[in-house]
Amino acid sequence: NAGVTQTPKFRVLKTGQSMTLLCAQDMNHEYMYWYRQDPGMGLRLIHYSVGEGTTAKGEVPDGYNVSRLKKQNFLLGLESAAPSQTSVYFCASSNPARLNTEAFFGQGTRLTVV
């Protein structure tokens, strides 16, 4: 039972470098989300997707791009990393069929930008 898997788990970037975070889910969920978690800020929504080929902006989308080319994968890209993007990134998925919108989270990616 893999659920939601994020890669990598840790990464250190230099300012200006780019990288892609991968999220994969094996539950055939329609919805996928990217959140960032910062001390004292809770979790804030970056981008989300309601299905294959779709993406939408969340609360804090600036500096990030996403793609959902396959239903099971949701990629988060940082084109030019900044120290303000140092955070823990969480991916989640859900399938709001009927009334059940239960969301499942990955284990997180800890990103440090120096």
Place this chain on the structure above:
Amino acid sequence: KQEVTQIPAALSVPEGENLVLNCSFTDSAIYNLQWFRQDPGKGLTSLLLIQSSQREQTSGRLNASLDKSSGRSTLYIAASQPGDSATYFCAAINSGGSNYKLTFGKGTLLTVNP
């Protein structure tokens, strides 16, 4: 815009005590509400999902209630154990059209002392 508040921010109790964690939300037109726990350095684990048509959900020693009209949810933990020590988050799930998004509180850090 949905805003979620969790009180208290931190709570320390002796083992065996019953306790209540509080969650309030500003937009009562929620679809569902979900409670999570997070252990240090880990992802979020789903505890309970309360559908908007329900008043409460129970799982073992956990009981979550929902009062949409007052914008409140509570998580009751009976006979607390040191293993319950974690950060607990509530998330309000709103539907903007068919877009289901989770808005998180900042969490309650629970410490159960042996």
